[in-house]
Amino acid sequence: MDKIGVFICKSCDIANRLSIDELEAVAREQGVTSVYSSDFLCSKEGKEFINSKIQEDGLDAVSIAACSFRVNYDVFNFGKTAVDRVNLREGVVWSRFPLGENGERLEDTAEIASGVTFKDELMALAKDYIRMSVAKLRSYKLPEPFKPEEELSQTILVIGGGVAGLTAAIESAKAGYEVVLVEKEKVLGGFAAQMKAHCETKAPYRNLVEPVVKGLIQEAESNDKIKIYKGAVVSNISGGPGLYNVKINQGGKEEELKIGAIVLAAGFKPYDPTKLEHLGYGVIPNVITNVEFEKMAAHGKLARPSDGAPIKSALFILCAGQRDENHLPYCSSYCCLSSLKQASYLRDADPEAKAYIIYEYIRTMGIYENFYKTLQDDPGVFLTKGQVSSVKEGENGKVRVTVENTLFGESIEIEVDAVILAVGMVPVTAEEAVLNLEYRQGPALPELELFYGYADSNYICFPYETRRTGIYAAGAVHQPMTIDQAIEDARGAALKAIQCLKAIEVGHAVHPRTWDYAYPEWDLKMCTQCKRCTEECPFGALNEDEKAFPIPFITRCRRCGTCFGACPQRIINFKDYSIDMIGSMIKATEMPEQGYEQYRFVAFVCENDAYPALDMLAYKRMSIPVSIRVIPVRCLGAVNVSFVKDAMSKGYDGILLLGCKYGENYQCHFIKGSELANRRMENVQETLQQLALEMERVTIDTVAIDELEKITHKCQEFAEIIKSYGENPFKGW
Ligand code: SF4
Ligand code: SF4
Numbered sequence: 001m002d003k004i005g006v007f008i009c010k011s012c013d014i015a016n017r018l019s020i021d022e023l024e025a026v027a028r029e030q031g032v033t034s035v036y037s038s039d040f041l042c043s044k045e046g047k048e049f050i051n052s053k054i055q056e057d058g059l060d061a062v063s064i065a066a067c068s069f070r071v072n073y074d075v076f077n078f079g080k081t082a083v084d085r086v087n088l089r090e091g092v093v094w095s096r097f098p099l100g101e102n103g104e105r106l107e108d109t110a111e112i113a114s115g116v117t118f119k120d121e122l123m124a125l126a127k128d129y130i131r132m133s134v135a136k137l138r139s140y141k142l143p144e145p146f147k148p149e150e151e152l153s154q155t156i157l158v159i160g161g162g163v164a165g166l167t168a169a170i171e172s173a174k175a176g177y178e179v180v181l182v183e184k185e186k187v188l189g190g191f192a193a194q195m196k197a198h199c200e201t202k203a204p205y206r207n208l209v210e211p212v213v214k215g216l217i218q219e220a221e222s223n224d225k226i227k228i229y230k231g232a233v234v235s236n237i238s239g240g241p242g243l244y245n246v247k248i249n250q251g252g253k254e255e256e257l258k259i260g261a262i263v264l265a266a267g268f269k270p271y272d273p274t275k276l277e278h279l280g281y282g283v284i285p286n287v288i289t290n291v292e293f294e295k296m297a298a299h300g301k302l303a304r305p306s307d308g309a310p311i312k313s314a315l316f317i318l319c320a321g322q323r324d325e326n327h328l329p330y331c332s333s334y335c336c337l338s339s340l341k342q343a344s345y346l347r348d349a350d351p352e353a354k355a356y357i358i359y360e361y362i363r364t365m366g367i368y369e370n371f372y373k374t375l376q377d378d379p380g381v382f383l384t385k386g387q388v389s390s391v392k393e394g395e396n397g398k399v400r401v402t403v404e405n406t407l408f409g410e411s412i413e414i415e416v417d418a419v420i421l422a423v424g425m426v427p428v429t430a431e432e433a434v435l436n437l438e439y440r441q442g443p444a445l446p447e448l449e450l451f452y453g454y455a456d457s458n459y460i461c462f463p464y465e466t467r468r469t470g471i472y473a474a475g476a477v478h479q480p481m482t483i484d485q486a487i488e489d490a491r492g493a494a495l496k497a498i499q500c501l502k503a504i505e506v507g508h509a510v511h512p513r514t515w516d517y518a519y520p521e522w523d524l525k526m527c528t529q530c531k532r533c534t535e536e537c538p539f540g541a542l543n544e545d546e547k548a549f550p551i552p553f554i555t556r557c558r559r560c561g562t563c564f565g566a567c568p569q570r571i572i573n574f575k576d577y578s579i580d581m582i583g584s585m586i587k588a589t590e591m592p593e594q595g596y597e598q599y600r601f602v603a604f605v606c607e608n609d610a611y612p613a614l615d616m617l618a619y620k621r622m623s624i625p626v627s628i629r630v631i632p633v634r635c636l637g638a639v640n641v642s643f644v645k646d647a648m649s650k651g652y653d654g655i656l657l658l659g660c661k662y663g664e665n666y667q668c669h670f671i672k673g674s675e676l677a678n679r680r681m682e683n684v685q686e687t688l689q690q691l692a693l694e695m696e697r698v699t700i701d702t703v704a705i706d707e708l709e710k711i712t713h714k715c716q717e718f719a720e721i722i723k724s725y726g727e728n729p730f731k732g733w
Contacts, residue, residue, distance in 0.1 A: 001060050001061035001082055001137045001138060001140050001141075002060065003034075003057065003058055003059050003060045003061070004032050004034070004059065004060075004061045004062070004063060004134060004137050004138070005032070005034035005035070005036070005050075005053055005054065005057060005059040005061070005062045005063070006024075006027035006032050006034070006035045006036070006062075006063045006065060006130065006133075006134065007036050007037070007038070007041055007049075007050055007053075007062060007063070007064050007065065007066075008020055008023050008024060008027075008035075008036070008037040008038075008065040008066075008088075009037070009038065009039070009040070009041040009042070009046070009064070009065065009066035009067070009088070009089075010037055010038065010039050011039050011040045011041075012066075012067065012089045012093075012094075013089070013093045013094065014065075014066070014088050014089060014092075014093055016093070017092075017093045017108060017119075017122060018088065018092070018093060018122065018123060018126050019123060020037045022123060022127070023037075023065065023123075023126060023127065023130055024037060026127040026130050026131065027063075027130050027134065030130070030131055030134040030135075030588075031134075032063075032134055033057075034053060034057040034059060036049070036050075036053060041064060041066050041076075042066065042067070042072045042075050042076070047075055047076075050062060050064070050076075050078070051078065054078060054081050059081060060080075060081060060082065061081060061082035061083070061084070061137040061140060062078065062081055062082070062083055062084075063083075063084045063085075063086055063130070063133040063134060063137060064076050064083060064084070064085050064086065065086035065088050065126075065129070065130055065133070066085070066086070066088060066089060067085070067087065067088075067089040067090060068085065068087045068089065068090040068091065068615045068618075069085035069087065069632075070611070070612060070615055071615075073085075073515075080142065082137060082140050082142050082576075084133045084136050084137050084140070085133075086129045086130055086132075086133045087129065087615075087630075088126055088129065089618070090614070090615045090618035090619070091129065091614070091618070091630060092122065092125055092126050092129065093122075094618035094619070094621060095614065095617060095618035095621075095622065095623060095624055096122055096125065096623060096624065096625075096626040097621070097623040098110045098112060098118035098626075099623060106118070108122065112626075113596060113597040113598055114596065114597065115596075116596065116597075116598060118626065121598065121626045121627065122626055124590065124592075124598075125626055125627075125629065127590065128588075128589040128590060128629055129629070131588040131589055131590065132585040132586075132588050132589060132629070132631070134588070135581075135584040135585045135587070135588035136581055136584070136585050138584065139578060139580050139581040139584050140575070140576055140581065141575035141576070142575065142576075143516075143517035143518035143519075143574070143575045143576055144507075144517065144575070145506060145507020145508060145517050146507045146508075146517070146519055146554045146555070147507055148242070148243060148554075148555065150243055151258075152242040152243065152260065152501075152504060152505060153242060153243065153244070153258040153259055153260040154177060154178065154260050154501050154505075155177070155178045155179065155180060155257070155258065155259050155260055156168075156169075156172045156177050156178070156179050156180070156259070156260060156261050156262070156263060156494070156497050156498075156501075157179075157180045157181075157182065157234075157244070157246055157257075157259040157261075157262045157263070158172070158179060158180070158181045158182070158262075158263045158265060159182050159234055159262065159263070159264050159265060159266055159434060159435070160182075160183065160190070160264070160265035160266040160267050160428075160475070160477070161181055161182075161183030161185070161188040161189065161190065161217075161220075161228070161230070162188075162189060162190025162191065162192055162193075162213070162265065162267045162475065162476075162486075163189075163190065163192045163212070163213050163216065163475065163483055163486045163487060163490070164265035164267070164474040164475025164476070164477075164478075164486040164487070164489060164490040164493075165181060165183070165190075165263070165265035165266075165267075165474070165475070165490070166181075166188065166189075166213065166216040166217060166219075166220045166490075167216060167474075167486070167487050167490035167491060167494075168263040168265055168474050168490040168491075168493055168494040168497075169181045169220050169223075169226050169263075169494075170216065170219050170220055170223065170226070171490065171491050171494040171495075172263075172494045172497065172498065173223050173225035173226050175494070175498055176225075177225070177498065177501070178225055178227075179225055179226045179227070180226075180227050180229070180246075180248075180257060180259065181220065181226055181227070181228045181229065182229045182232050182233065182234055182248055183228070183229065183230050183231075183232065184231070184232065184233050185230065185231065186230050186231040187230065188217045188220065188221070188228070188230065189211075189213045189214070189216075189217050190213070190267050191267070191268075191291070192211050192212075192213040192483060193211060193213050193214065193217070194294070194295055194298055195211050195294050195298060196294060196297040196298040196345065197209060197210060197211065197341070197345075198211055198212075198341065198483050199337060199341060199368055199371050199482075199483075199484075201483060201484035201487060202484075203367065204367075204370055205366070205367040205368050205369075205370045205371055206370045206371055206374050207371075208341060208344065211483075212483065212487075213483075229248055229250050230250075231250060231251060232248050232249060232250035232251075233248070233249050233434075234246060234247070234248055234249075234434065234435065234436060235247045235248070235249040235254065235436055236436050236438055237259075237262070237435055237436060237437050237438065238437075238438035239553070240469070240470060240541075240553035240554075240555040240556040241260065241261055241469055241470030241500050241501075241504050241510060241555040241556060242260050242261075242470075242500075242501065242504035242505070242555050243258075243260075243553075243555060244258070244259040244260070244261075244262065244470070245257075245258065245259075246258075246259045246262075260470075260497075260500070260501045260504070261470045261471075261472070261497035261498075261500040261501050262435075262470060262471045262472070262497070263472050263473075263474055263490070263493045263494060263497050264429075264434065264435065264445075264455055264466065264471055264472065264473045264474070264477055264478075265473075265474045265475045265477060265490060265493070266427075266428040266429060266432075266434045266477045267427075267428050267475060267476050267477055268425035268426060268427055268428060268476035268477065268480070269425075269426050269427075269428055269431060270289060270290075270291045270423050270424070270425065270426070271321050271322070271327065271328055271332075271423040271424045271425070271426055272426075273289045273320075273321075273421060273423055275321060275327060276320055276321050276327075276421055276423070278391075279317060279320055279321075279388065279391050279419070279421055280391035280392075280393075280399065280419060281421060283393075284391065284392075284393045284399055284419070285304075285305045285306040285397075286304050286305060286306050286397055286398075286399050286417060286418045286419065287391060287399060287418070287419045287421065288305060288418060288419070288420060288421070289320075289420070289421050289423045290316075290335060290338050290339060290342060290420055290421065290422050290423060291423065293314075293342055293418075293420045294338070294342065297342065297345045302345065302346060302349055304397055304417050304418055305418075306397045307397055309397065309417070310349075310350070310417075311346065311353070311417045311418045312350060312352065312353050312354070312417055313353060313354040313355075313356070313415075313416040313417050313418075314342075314343070314346055314353075314354075314355055314356070314416055314417060314418045314419070314420055315355075315356040315357075315358060315399070315401050315414055315416045315418075315419050315420070316339040316342065316343060316355065316356065316357045316358065316419075316420045316422060317358055317388050317391075317401075317419060317420070317421050317422060318335065318336055318339055318357065318358065318359035318360070318361075318362060318422045319331070319335070319359065319360055319361060319422065319424075320421035320422050320423050320424075321421075321423055321424065322335070322422075322423075322424040323360075323361065327424075328424045328426070328452070329452065330424070330452055330480065331361075331363070331424075331480070332424030332425040332480040333363075333365055333479075333480045333481055333482065333485075334365075334425070334480060334481065334482045334483075335422035335423070335424060336359065336362050336363055336364055336372075336422070337364045337365070337368050337371065337372075337482060338422065339357060339420065339422045340357070340364065340371060340372060340375045340381075341371075342420060343355035343357060343375060343381050344375060344378075344381075347378060347380050347381065351380070352380075353380060354380055354382065354416075355380060355381045355382065356382045356384075356414050356416065357381065357382070357383045357384075358384060358385075358386050358388055358401070358403050359383070359384075359385055359386075360385060360386070360387060362383070362385075365482055365485070366484075366485075368482070384403070384406050384407050384408070384412075385405075385406065385407050386403040386404060386405055386406035386407070386412070387403065387404050387405050388401060388402070388403055389402045389403070389404045389411070390402045391419060394415050397417070398415045398416065398417065399415070399416055399417075399418065399419045400413060400414070400415050401413070401414050401415075401416065401419060424480065425476050425480040426453070427453050427454050427455065427476065427477045427478075428477055429444065429445065429453065429455055429477055430447075430452075430453035434477075435468075435471070437468065437540075438543075439468070439540040439543065440534055440540065440542060440543040440544050441537075441540040442540075445466050445467060445468060445471070446467050446540075451479075454473075454477070454478060454479050454480075455473035455477050455478055456473060456478060456479065460667065461512070461667075461669060462511065462512065462669075463492065464478070464489075464492050464493045464496045465496065465511060467538065467539055467540070467671060468539065468540055468556070469500070469510050469511075469539055469541070469555070469556045469557070469558055470497075470500050470510065470555070470556065472493040472494075472496045472497050472500075473493065474486070474489045474490040474492070474493035474494075475489055475490060478493075496511075499511070499514075504555050509557070509558060509559045510555075510558065511558065512558070512608075512669055513558065513559050513634075516559050518559065518574040518575050518576045518577065519554050519557055519559055519574065520552065520554075520557065520559070520561070520563055520564055520572050520573070520574055521572070521573060521574070521575075522550060522552065522571060522572055523571040523572075523573075524549055524550075524571070525571075526569045526571045527549055527550070527569060527571060528568075528569055529547060529548035529549055530568060530569075531544070531548055532563075532566040532567060532568065533550050533563035533566050533567055533572060534548075534550050536562050536563065536566045536637075536672075536676055537557075537562060537563055538558075538560065538562060538637075538670055538671040538672050538673065539556060539557065539558050539560075539670075539671075540556065541553055541554075541556040541557040541558070542563065550563075558670065559574070559634065560634055560635045560637055560638060560669075560670035560673055561574065561577060561633070561634035561635055561637060561638025561673075562635065562637035562638060562670060562672075562673050562676060564577070564579075564634075564638050564640060565635075565636075565637050565638045565639050565640050565673075565676070565677065565680070566637075566676070566680075567640070568641075570640060570642055577633075577634060577638070579640060579642055582631065582640075582643050582646070583642065583643070583646045585631060586602065586631075586643070586646045586647050586650050586652075587646065587650060589629060589650070591650060591651040591652075591731055592731070593731070594651075594727050594729075594731045595727070597727075598627070599627045599653045599654075599719065599722065599723060599727065600627055600629070600651065600652050600653055600731075601625070601627050601628045601629070601652060601653060601654045601655065601656060601718070601719060601722065602628070602629045602630075602631060602647045602652050602655050602656075603628050603629070603630045603631070603655075603656040603657070603658055603715070604631050604633045604636070604639045604643060604655070604656075604657050604658070605630050605631070605632055605633065605658045605659075606632075606633060606634075606635055606636050606658060606659040606660060606673075606674070607632045607633065607634060607635075608635065608660060608668075608669040608670075609659075609660050609667065609669070609703065609704060609705040610658040610659060610660070610703050610705075610711070611630075611632045612705055613703060613704075613705050613706070613707065613708060613711055614630065614711065616705075616706075616708055617708040617711060617712060620708065622708060622709075622712050623712060624711070624712055624715040624716070625715055625716060625719045627653075627719060628656070628715060628719070631643075634670075635659065635668070635669065635670045635673035635674070636657055636658075636659030636660075636668075636673050636674040636676075636677035636678075636700070637668075637670055637672070637673025637674065637676045637677055638673065639657060639677055639680075641680060641683050641684055641687060643655075644684050644687055644688075644698055645687055645691075648687070648688070648691055648693060648697070648728065648730060649691075649730055650730070651728050651730045651731030652728060653697070653722050653723075653725075653727055653728045653731070654696075654697045654698070654699070654718065654719070654721075654722035654728075655697065655698045655699070656699055656700075656701065656714075656715065656718050657677060657698070657699070657700040657701070658701055658702075658703060658711070658714075659673065659674035659677060659700070659701075659702055659703075660673075660674050660702060660703075660704075661674070661702040661703075661704060662674045662675035662678065662702065663675070667704060674700075674702055677700060678700055681698070681700060684698050685698075691730070692729075693728065693729075694725050696721060696722070696725065697722060697725065697728070699718055699721075701714050701718075
């Protein structure tokens with residue numbers, strides 16, 4: 001960008017703590033001639049003022065030195081004119097304060113180094129931010145929407161014809177989209193269609209109703225927008241969002257379709273009960289699972305498998321092989337409710353029948369508590385907490401169960417006609433190839449230990465989204481859930497699929513950077529085929545050709561910049577985030593001479609959680625050291641080692657990388673960006689060794705969005721530690 005304008009806001013405390021004249025002067029020193037300041041740039045008049053100067057001065061880029069880029073982004077939008085935001089408000093005047101020894105706030109005139117006041121350092125910070133912004137805009141290229149040459153498909157593929165799949169298909173069709181639904185069985189409806197009844201899916205959540213799936217099947221089958229393949233599987237998926245080529249195999253006949261987005265609703269399988277021998281399954285004929293009991297109920301006869309005699313008493317063992325490290329460590333969320341429902345089948349069939357429900361934990365999700373209460377009031381239903389210590393065969397086909405540590409404080413022995421094991425859910429994808437992706441990183445969704453094979457990438461921030469862009473999980477393949485939850489979940493997943501189609505149509509990132517038109521671009525002339533970008537991309541956005549050159553599929557890309565951070569050749573760049581740009585920003589800052597104890601630190605801060613946290617601490621007027629220059633990055637994965645080299649060679653005394661937590665309870669929005677940044681620290685340490693600098697000068701830390709105290713403390717601690725090593729010897733070179 002050649003014709004840059006700098007606009008400095010004087011409101012929100014900026015002019016109270018900073019000299020606007022000096023800021024204007026520093027912008028002019030950078031060769032900018034269009035330098036203006038005004039009150040309330042974000043007001044209608046302020047925006048009109050900027051617009052008028054863009055026209056008069058023929059500006060192609062503006063640097064708005066005012067508030068954080070996280071606010072007023074809709075105000076400071078000037079169409080084809082590039083915008084950079086200098087965060088003087090949150091980043092300078094609201095979050096940098098001189099503090100006394102006991103943390104008390106001092107005057108800006110306080111001396112903080114020999115002959116240097118806090119105000120001097122505050123101005124130095126603000127001036128550096130203006131220099132960085134001008135340097136950034138000089139290397140900035142306006143991102144263009146990504147428009148593939150191939151025609152985009154708007155059709156949604158739904159895999160699975162159970163409650164979730166049918167709901168996703170119906171909702172997508174209602175929104176006007178063509179749908180292709182693939183069900184591997186010859187009939188629709190999944191397990192729900194084989195049920196006798198389930199709890200109602202709306203208030204008062206107290207009664208049993210005929211499975212709603214029957215109505216969903218009728219609705220889907222009579223909808224012209226939904227094309228249904230029964231007895232069919234998806235044998236191959238290649239391409240990416242908007243551009244998928246999907247092969248469907250139906251009875252050996254293969255058909256290829258163009259698809260835009262995918263809802264994965266392949267459902268669950270019951271946990272393998274043969275692993276529950278200790279509870280009598282497979283050993284005692286009258287020990288059966290909840291799934292088997294349900295089918296029995298649907299066929300209208302509750303009879304003992306051993307002799308066909310009516311079941312007049314049954315004992316339900318909850319959490320059978322669940323919440324158990326030796327089996328399923330998680331709760332399947334539907335089975336307590338299902339056992340209560342099945343107890344009511346028994347009572348409805350025979351008012352003299354007895355149901356015993358033994359639980360260690362009992363939970364009915366949401367308002368299904370109402371159904372639980374109804375059963376509690378039934379004198380024929382006996383509920384107690386306790387541990388089943390033995391299940392033995394009794395006389396005349398009976399089963400004898402010993403329960404210890406009951407609420408009565410003693411062991412009890414109960415003899416019943418049948419024992420029903422409440423077995424849990426296992427996602428179908430854990431056992432079967434469903435997607436068959438033609439992706440470099442494998443045909444299935446990557447498994448995360450944390451999610452036990454369930455298809456998701458981040459339950460907290462991005463429900464529905466899998467680690468393959470354009471593929472959204474719904475129902476029991478997503479997480480264990482009840483029928484009403486599956487319906488809700490399918491609606492959400494359908495909406496996400498539609499959002500994906502819209503984003504691809506417009507040409508920006510699908511999620512989470514839904515405003516982002518920039519995407520990584522490769523200059524392959526210098527590529528050494530090292531495969532780092534293809535291996536490290538968390539979303540499988542890159543395939544490889546036969547010579548191991550990366551083949552990007554931009555519609556799969558989430559614009560995280562992990563590939564950019566990985567590339568040792570530095571040949572992957574975004575139009576608005578490049579090696580040259582960040583290097584120029586670092587070089588543009590002013591480094592004080594050595595020996596004056598004016599320390600300088602740079603912090604590469606992830607835009608997802610850490611940067612918003614910095615803004616939030618500013619709103620609370622908490623403080624981080626004035627010596628830290630913050631550079632926002634797409635993700636810590638998008639920090640290239642060259643940034644460290646540039647900053648250290650410039651003379652920065654220390655570098656702090658702040659990103660999201662990784663590991664078991666990760667919160668990284670790009671799954672493993674911050675983890676990769678941590679691994680890359682080995683390369684950073686080599687760089688530091690080459691420069692004969694202490695390893696501690698570069699530190700990585702992880703924070704959650706609400707850990708404001710921790711951030712201020714970490715920043716201060718980091719600055720103090722580096723000061724104990726003294727200044728960077730490269731300072732002032
Ligand atoms: S920006 Fe992220 S999602 Fe896109 S190709 Fe690079 S690593 Fe993959
Ligand atoms: S990381 Fe860079 S050099 Fe390595 S394969 Fe990717 S583009 Fe080529």
